[in-house]
Amino acid sequence: VTVLERDLLPAGPEARTGTPHCRQAHTLLKAGLNALLQFFPEFETELELAGAVRARAAIDILVETPGFDPWPRRDFGFDTLCMTRPLVESVARRLVERQGNIALLPQCRVRRLAHSADKSSVSGVYHDEANGQPCRLDADIVIDASSRGNLTLDALHELGLPRPAETEIGVDIGYATAIFDIPPGASREWRGIIHRPDAQSGRGAFLFSVENNRWQISLSGMHGDHPPDDLQGFVAFAKTLRTPTVYEAIKDATMVGVIHRFVFPCSVRRRFEALATFPKGLVPVGDVICRFNPAFGQGMTVAVQQVSVLKTLLDERAGNALPLNDVAPAFFTAIQGVLAAPWGVAESDFMYAKTRGERPVDFQQRLKFGSMLQRVAIEDAAVHKVLTAVNHLLIPPTALREPHIVEKVNALMAVSN
Structure with a gap:
């Protein structure tokens, strides 16, 4: 396996230009951590040794959502780890x-994909080496993890094949993220805060304890209402949130470094599974297929889950001596279950009046059901546990449609009406 990486890779946890969003707060959901442990059993231990902060889900992470500020604290038996994105990387x-069969080549910029003479398959990549020398690397299978997906889309055009249809949810969300030293007298009742925005303001925040005894804090605003990148404005923006929790934490804290901003225009899902023909030897993964509003913290986890699906398919082919280069159609079909839950969450951005895109026809019913479901979960620890597992992508959202849960939601709806 040869990995071509455009950036000069740092020796330690440092931000790099190839991941422009890496300075913002990130979350590795429990399902993402579980998937990584399949590849690297020591991953969790190594993260903690590097400085990641262990937090008990639903206890150490304070969750604030409109109407429930905060949610009750309940122990559901699993932890998450809080750290910066560069530390995870x-x-x-x-x-x-450490893997003997993997060569990691930095400062190699892939220009385009190579293809067979009959244009039926991708056969490698054209790239510039670290010294600028153009080169071709042949491969049995090419995995496009280049985020924006231009390599795959350009290859489809070059091979005379149609692009996949795209569904967009225009959110125009802007982030500003700062690092603060944790003050000596800071609250020890929580290790993180998730402040979900309401439909009127669209302003939200994340605060996580990270390595080096610091807080990483991301403030966000929707549809052009973006937080500023100066300390005074940053703290003032935090003061406008629905609750004072984040503001009270940082108002007297010392900031480290500068504030970094990032703008995310839209969630995008490409329907590769609907293509009648796709070139052999090519498999796009991660954001190439689907990227989500980062406010939901799903991106890293969904990417790892996709790779887990791909590993299963490749293992099956290796065990049965089947060719590896025809795996893409099976992969596109198999990951639809992985994408369904996070894309359903991304569609909740239609609660904002300015969100661009085609709203699901049943959106209002889903919104009402979700609101009532939260009210049930506040009172019912068992439902809260299921909801937390769904939010961490541990189980599918269909678990929230089990008859005993729907019955409780419908009963509350009847009373509310």
Whole structure:
């Protein structure tokens, strides 16, 4: 396996230009951590040794949502780890580099995909080496994890094949993220705060304890209402949130470094599964297929889950001596279950009046059901546990449609009406 990476890879947990969103707060959901442990059993231990902060789900992470500020604290038996994105990358990269059959080549910029003479398959990549020398690398199978997906889309055009249809949810969300030293007298009742925005303001926040005894805090605003990148404005923006929790935490804290901003225009889902023909030897993954509003913290986890699906399919082919280069159609079909839950969450952005895109026909009913479901979960610890597992992508959202849960939601709806 040869991995071509455009950036000069740092030795430790440092931000790099190839991941412009890496300075913003990130979450590795429990399902994402579980999937990574399948590849690297020591991953969780290595993260903690590198400084990641262990937090008990629904206890150490304070969750504030409109009407429920905060949610009750309940122990559902699993932990999450809080850390910066560069720390996750650094640990993952170190573990990959220990694999004897993987060559990691930095400062190699892939220009385009190579294809067979009959244009039926992708056969490698054209790239520039670290010294600028153009080169071709042949491969049995090419995995496009280049985020925006231009390599795959350009290859389809070059091969005379149609692009996949795209569904967009225009959110125009802007982030500003700062690092603060944790003050000596800071609250020890929580290790993180998730402040979900309401439909009127669209302003939200994340605060996580991260490595080096610091807080990483991301403030966000929808549809052009973006937080500023100066300390005074940053703190003032935090003061406008629905609750004072984040503001009270940072108002007297010392900021480290500068504030970094990031703008995310839209969630995008490409319907590769609907294509009648797709070139052999090529498999796009991650954001190439589907990217979500980062406010929901699903991106890293969904990417790892996709790779887990791909591993299963490749293992099956290797065991049965089947060719590896025809795996893409089966992969596109198999990941639809992985994408369904996070895309359903992304569609909740239609609660904002300015969100662009085609709203699902049943959106209002879903919104009402979700609101009542939260009210049930507040009172019923068992339902709260299921909801938490769904939010961590551990179980499918269909678990929330079990008859005993729907019955409780419908009963509350009847009373509310």
